[in-house]
Amino acid sequence: xxxxxxxxxxxxxxxxxxxxxxxxxxxxxxxxxxxxxxxxxxxxxxxxxxxxxxxxxxxxxxxxxxxxxxxxxxxxxxxxxxxxxxxxxxxxxxxxxxxxxxxxxxxxxxxxxxxxxxxxxxxxxxxxxxxxxxxxxxxxxxxxxxxxxxxxxxxxxxxxxxxxxxxxxxxxxxxxxxxxxxxxxxxxxxxxxxxxxxxxxxxxxxxxxxxxxxxxxxxxxxxxxxxxxxxxxxxxxxxxxxxxxxxxxxxxxxxxxxxxxxxxxxxxxxxxxxxxxxxxxxxxxxxxxxxxxxxxxxxxxxxxxxxxxxxxxxxxxxxxxxxxxxxxxxxxxxxxxxxxxxxxxxxxxxxxxxxxxxxxxxxxxxxxxxxxxxxxxxxxxxxxxxxxxxxxxxxxxxxxxxxxxxxxxxxxxxxxxxxxxxxxxxxxxxxxxxxxxxxxxxxxxxxxxxxxxxxxxxxxxxxxxxxxxxxxxxxxxxxxxxxxxxxxxxxxxxxxxxxxxxxxxxxxxxxxxxxxxxxxxxxxxxxxxxxxxxxxxxxxxxxxxxxxxxxxxxxxxxxxxxxxxxxxxxxxxxxxxxxxxxxxxxxxxxxxxxxxxxxxxxxxxxxxxxxxxxxxxxxxxxxxxxxxxxxxxxxxxxxxxxxxxxxxxxxxxxxxxxxxxxxxxxxxxxxxxxxxxxxxxxxxxxxxxxxxxxxxxxxxxxxxxxxxx
Amino acid sequence: xxxxxxxxxxxxxxxxxxxxxxxxxxxxxxxxxxxxxxxxxxxxxxxxxxxxxxxxxxxxxxxxxxxxxxxxxx
Numbered sequence: 001x002x003x004x005x006x007x008x009x010x011x012x013x014x015x016x017x018x019x020x021x022x023x024x025x026x027x028x029x030x031x032x033x034x035x036x037x038x039x040x041x042x043x044x045x046x047x048x049x050x051x052x053x054x055x056x057x058x059x060x061x062x063x064x065x066x067x068x069x070x071x072x073x074x075x076x077x078x079x080x081x082x083x084x085x086x087x088x089x090x091x092x093x094x095x096x097x098x099x100x101x102x103x104x105x106x107x108x109x110x111x112x113x114x115x116x117x118x119x120x121x122x123x124x125x126x127x128x129x130x131x132x133x134x135x136x137x138x139x140x141x142x143x144x145x146x147x148x149x150x151x152x153x154x155x156x157x158x159x160x161x162x163x164x165x166x167x168x169x170x171x172x173x174x175x176x177x178x179x180x181x182x183x184x185x186x187x188x189x190x191x192x193x194x195x196x197x198x199x200x201x202x203x204x205x206x207x208x209x210x211x212x213x214x215x216x217x218x219x220x221x222x223x224x225x226x227x228x229x230x231x232x233x234x235x236x237x238x239x240x241x242x243x244x245x246x247x248x249x250x251x252x253x254x255x256x257x258x259x260x261x262x263x264x265x266x267x268x269x270x271x272x273x274x275x276x277x278x279x280x281x282x283x284x285x286x287x288x289x290x291x292x293x294x295x296x297x298x299x300x301x302x303x304x305x306x307x308x309x310x311x312x313x314x315x316x317x318x319x320x321x322x323x324x325x326x327x328x329x330x331x332x333x334x335x336x337x338x339x340x341x342x343x344x345x346x347x348x349x350x351x352x353x354x355x356x357x358x359x360x361x362x363x364x365x366x367x368x369x370x371x372x373x374x375x376x377x378x379x380x381x382x383x384x385x386x387x388x389x390x391x392x393x394x395x396x397x398x399x400x401x402x403x404x405x406x407x408x409x410x411x412x413x414x415x416x417x418x419x420x421x422x423x424x425x426x427x428x429x430x431x432x433x434x435x436x437x438x439x440x441x442x443x444x445x446x447x448x449x450x451x452x453x454x455x456x457x458x459x460x461x462x463x464x465x466x467x468x469x470x471x472x473x474x475x476x477x478x479x480x481x482x483x484x485x486x487x488x489x490x491x492x493x494x495x496x497x498x499x500x501x502x503x504x505x506x507x508x509x510x511x512x513x514x515x516x517x518x519x520x521x522x523x524x525x526x527x528x529x530x531x532x533x534x535x536x537x538x539x540x541x542x543x544x545x546x547x548x549x550x551x552x553x554x555x556x557x558x559x560x561x562x563x564x565x566x567x568x569x570x571x572x573x574x575x576x577x578x579x580x581x582x583x584x585x586x587x588x589x590x591x592x593x594x595x596x597x598x599x600x601x602x603x604x605x606x607x608x609x610x611x612x613x614x615x616x617x618x619x620x621x622x623x624x625x626x627x628x629x630x631x632x633x634x635x636x637x638x639x640x641x642x643x644x645x646x647x648x649x650x651x652x653x654x655x656x657x658x659x660x661x662x663x664x665x666x667x668x669x670x671x672x673x674x675x676x677x678x679x680x681x682x683x684x685x686x687x688x689x690x691x692x693x694x695x696x697x698x699x700x701x702x703x704x705x706x707x708x709x
Numbered sequence: 710x711x712x713x714x715x716x717x718x719x720x721x722x723x724x725x726x727x728x729x730x731x732x733x734x735x736x737x738x739x740x741x742x743x744x745x746x747x748x749x750x751x752x753x754x755x756x757x758x759x760x761x762x763x764x765x766x767x768x769x770x771x772x773x774x775x776x777x778x779x780x781x782x783x
Contacts, residue, residue, distance in 0.1 A: 084739035116766040119741050275727075278738040285741070286765075304768075308752055308761065317755030411770050415756040418772070424759075448732060525733035525775050527740070530761055530768040 026067075028076045029135075029182060030099055032127055033111035034120050035082035036531050038139045041169045042111055043079040046178060070179035078105065084119075086126045087278075097235075100130050102242045104218060107133035107185040114144035114166070115532065117151055118289035125281050128162065128191050129223040135185045136164040137178060143532070147301050149293060156292045161190040193222070194284045197276060199267040203229050203260035210252035217243060228253075229260055230273055304532050311405065317412050324405070325500065328396045330493035333473055336388035337489070344384035351376060366573070374569025374622075375562045381618030382561045386470045393466060395545040397435055402536035406431055410528055420508055421515035423447060423526045426456040430507060433463040437669040440465075441676055449524035454682065455511050457673055461665040461690045462507040463500065467613035471660050472499055474617055478640045479653040503661050506693060518685075560612040567608065568622050582623055596698035597655030597705070599647065606659065611667050616660065651705045655698045662694030711783075713762070714776035716750040722781040723747055729778040737779070741765040748781070 033039040043049065047066030065078045078099065086097040100108055108131040112120035117138065128134050138153060157164035165181040167174035195201065207225040216224065219239065224247070227235050240246050248254060269276065310316055354376060358368040400406065406428055414424025425447045433440030440460040447453040464472060476495045481488045515521065571582035579587075586600030593603040601623045609616035621639065624646045643652075664687040665673070674683040716722055724746045729737055742748070742764055749763040759772040 084736075087735060087739065119765045119767050122739070122741060275738065275743075279743040282738070282741045282743045282746075305751065312752060312754060312761075314753075314755050314757075411754050411759065411761065412756075414754060414770070414772070415758050418758075424770075525729075525731075525736070526759070526770075526772055527733075527736045527775075528759075528770040529740075530770060 023074070026074050026076050027106040027182075028078060028104070029185075030078045030080055030103055030105040030108045030131075031111060032080055032096060032100060032108055032123065033082055033139075034084055034113065034116075034123055035529065037082065037111050037113040037116075037120065038169055039082055039111045040079060042137060042139060042167060042174075042178070043077055045169070045171075045175050047077055068179065070183050072183045075182060078103065083123065085123060085278075086130065087274075098238060100127060101219065101235075102238070105131070107131070107135055107182070109135040109137050109182075109185075111137045111139050111167075114138045114140045114151055115147055115149055117149075117293055118285055121285035121288055122281055124160070125192070125194050125284055128160070129194065129226070130220055132218060132220070133185045133188050134160075134162045134191070135181055136160065136162060137167050137181075138164065139167045139169065141166045142168045143534070152292045152294070156288070159288055159291065160192045162188055162192075192288075194281050196280045199264055199269075200226075200229070200273070200276065200280075202263050206260045206263070207253070207256045210250070210256045211247075213252070214247065214250045215243070219243075226277065228257055229264070230277070301532065307533050308408070308530070311408050312412055321409060321412060322497070322501075324400065326493050326497045328393065328400070329496045329500075330490060331396060332389050332393045332469070333477075333492050333496070334486075334489045335392040336470075336473070339388040340384055343388065344380070347380035347384050351380060369573060370566060370569050373625075375565040377625075378561045378565030378568070378615060378618045378622055381621060382614050385474060385617060386467070386614045389470045389473055390466050391546050393469060394435065395542045397431075398541045398545045399536045399538065401431075402534060402541060404531045404533045407528060407530050411530060414526065414528070416508065417511070418526075420455075420512040421521060422452050422455050422511050423449075423524065424528060425526070426452070426459075426507075426511070429456045429460055430463050430504070433460045433465060435466055437461050437463075437465045437665055438672040441669060441672045444676065449521075451515075451519050451521045452524055454677065455514055455519055457676055458514060458682065458686050458689060459507045459510050461669065461686065462503045462510065462662065462693075464503060464661055465613065465666075467666070468660050469496075471613070471617050472496060472657050474636070474639075475653045475657050478636050478643065479648075479650050499657060499661060506662065510689060510693065561615045561618065564608050564611075564615050564619060565622065568604075568619050571604075572623060586623070595702070596659065596695055597651055597702040598659060598698070599652075601646070602652075602656055602659075606663055609666075610664070613660070613666050651702065651709070655701060658697050658701065659694045662690045662697065664688075664691050711781055712777045713748065713771070713779040713781050714760075714773040716748070716760075716762075716776075716781065718750050718752045718760075720783075721747060721749045722783050724779060725782050726780040727778070728780065729775065733775055733778070740767060740769055742779070 031039055031043055043064070043066065046068045048068075049064075049066045065076055068075050068077060080096045080099045081093070083093040083096045086093065086100060099105070108127050110120075110124045110127050112124065124134070124136055136156065138151060138156075141151075144151065151166075153164045153166050163181045163184055165177050167178060196204070204222060204225045207228060208221050211221040211224055211228075219242075224239065227239070228248070236247065248257075264273065271279075311320055351372060355368065355372050358372060409431060410424040410427040412424075413427040417424050417426050426444075428446060429440050429443040431440075432443040437460050440463070441457050444453045444456040444460065447456055473492065473496060476492050476499075477488070480495055481491050568582070571585065572580050574581045576584045582601075582604075585604060588600065589603045590600035593599050602620055605616045605619040605623065608619050621642065624642055664670070670683055670687055673686045674680065677683065677686075711722075713722070713724075724742060724744055726744060727734060727737060727742065746764065751761040751763055751768060753760045754770070759770040760776070761768050761770050
């Protein structure tokens with residue numbers, strides 16, 4: 001999931017899976033695997049698509065599909081969520097299991113991590129019990145080699161009785177051999193079977209013949225027998241739905257199950273049936289791994305250990321997180337300055353030319369005003385002020401994500417979150433929120449407990465997304481930084497970090513408040529996998545995320561900022577009595593807004609910014625400019641002059657920053673919350689909570705200012 | 710009876726019995742933490758909890774209260 005075109009904004013709202021075959025001969029291949037084994041990379045390199053890949057477990061949370069062609073066939077690949085097992089404990093595991101069971105895929109490719117083959121084989125063995133045709137793709141062979149781990153894939157293929165292919169992420173050679181392997185995946189009938197204890201095997205032997213007499217479509221009778229003995233009500237219900245009849249009522253099934261249960265009971269096992277099944281599979285995986293993997297250096301690499309010693313150390317753990325945060329902001333601010341100025345010079349000189357063109361063409365004045373001073377000016381502002389910081393922040397964040405650092409943040413922050421009766425995985429969703437709150441809300445799916453997930457969803461908006469950073473950065477640079485050069489940018493970065501920390505503080509406070517009131521409960525159990533560190537593909541990340549993001553922002557600017565520019569121009573130019581509509585509206589909101597240190601225009605800008613936070617500052621500027629104070633805008637100094645002329649002081653700037661940090665989420669985020677929670681009540685709360693916090697904080701702040709200043 | 714929460718960074722132990730219940734139990738079984746599995750403690754989070762364990766080649770963070778349900782022997 002991560003942050004890309006498809007996962008942020010509207011794309012975050014996924015709408016189920018409808019596999020559209022291009023031709024009836026298309027073969028469907030399901031791509032399964034443990035979380036974080038490079039499954040999405042394999043999917044992308046086969047289909048040429050751009051699903052986001054990042055180094056943390058739980059990115060793919062819904063099925064996605066794409067096409068590819070081999071020498072013999074054309075295939076539809078379905079990327080199903082990464083899971084450790086198919087026992088279906090969580091939403092994504094259920095999605096994965098159901099697709100493998102009932103998706104009628106022609107084959108399932110299980111992607112494994114060569115460096116952690118033993119644990120990955122667990123999923124392979126479970127998949128082989130269910131699916132007719134299985135392919136094992138052992139990925140990350142290069143990383144394994146570096147760690148001195150060299151799995152014998154030929155031997156693995158012999159043992160398992162299914163095709164096994166090695167792969168190195170995105171390499172061309174891997175793609176070719178993967179495609180060739182897809183072509184030989186059919187009609188496997190000599191697959192390895194996990195052997196259970198003798199009583200279980202006897203029980204299976206009793207039930208299986210009865211099941212073999214039923215029409216099972218593509219279900220495996222041995223696996224079905226296991227599930228029936230286990231009496232897993234959830235899966236049996238799904239199976240009945242799939243088959244269209246009650247399997248338990250089929251001839252001889254009930255009686256054989258009775259006999260089977262009797263055998264199992266007579267054996268007086270001290271552990272539960274499910275435990276024995278899992279244990280047998282794990283032991284089988286251990287045995288197979290022992291035969292095919294020769295490890296020179298056992299386990300976690302020395303490099304990973306050393307990195308963890310520093311990044312999660314008692315002394316440096318938290319400071320390093322802060323420093324990373326500040327550095328990311330600093331690079332963003334410094335890097336954005338120059339292109340921002342260049343862009344605004346260019347775009348505003350173009351405005352004059354555009355105006356000239358309209359005059360030359362003899363266009364009516366209202367049209368020129370609406371299009372040039374309305375639509376164009378807001379567009380130009382969005383591009384000049386908002387685009388550069390985003391284009392820098394986004395790849396930086398992606399680099400951190402790819403390196404494997406984000407799960408360490410979750411690890412470091414678990415205890416503070418636990419104190420709020422939540423869990424560390426909320427930190428991962430929070431980090432995603434820095435990129436896009438809608439993506440952050442979807443990211444909450446990695447949290448297993450529904451209560452904790454809801455906490456994370458409702459508080460995600462307290463970290464400012466990419467669309468809100470530039471607003472905060474601009475105001476900080478205008479009102480709080482008098483120096484210039486490196487010192488100024490460093491000071492801006494520190495102030496921004498302080499703002500973010502306040503946002504994080506509010507996240508904790510509100511989480512705690514909610515878990516004491518509406519969402520009471522005990523901290524749920526929690527396991528988190530810490531992946532190996534990977535060297536991020538710097539060039540690729542930068543090119544891809546700038547390109548993705550640039551197109552995305554430009555697209556959004558056109559679709560949202562342009563109409564908003566038009567609306568605000570109309571507001572400013574339609575007269576009601578002897579004042580403009582904008583002035584009338586602003587005056588109407590003004591007394592209310594003043595309570596919170598804002599003014600009517602600012603409040604209108606935030607309301608109009610509902611579809612996209614990027615346009616709040618441009619609208620404020622537009623509104624002030626159309627009231628005739630200034631005609632041309634270029635540098636920050638001029639902007640400061642404009643704002644000051646409209647009654648802004650430092651306290652106003654602080655209030656706007658605080659309100660920008662805490663107000664209703666953008667429309668996309670709210671739609672995502674609605675989709676994820678399925679409830680209007682929670683969606684409403686997701687909007688009301690930050691707004692209430694923002695108004696309260698601004699009110700108190702201004703009261704304070706009025707009394708003491 | 711010794712449990713996993715007493716394992717110090719750098720120490721290794723073998724799982725004897727899993728007393729966890731519900732979803733935690735299933736999670737632990739998923740990651741291969743069955744009886745007889747060797748576990749190494751790699752370190753603790755800056756605030757002391759959770760701890761990171763090397764289990765079958767993967768690193769998993771588990772909270773100390775959950776560790777108390779995992780019986781070990783050295």
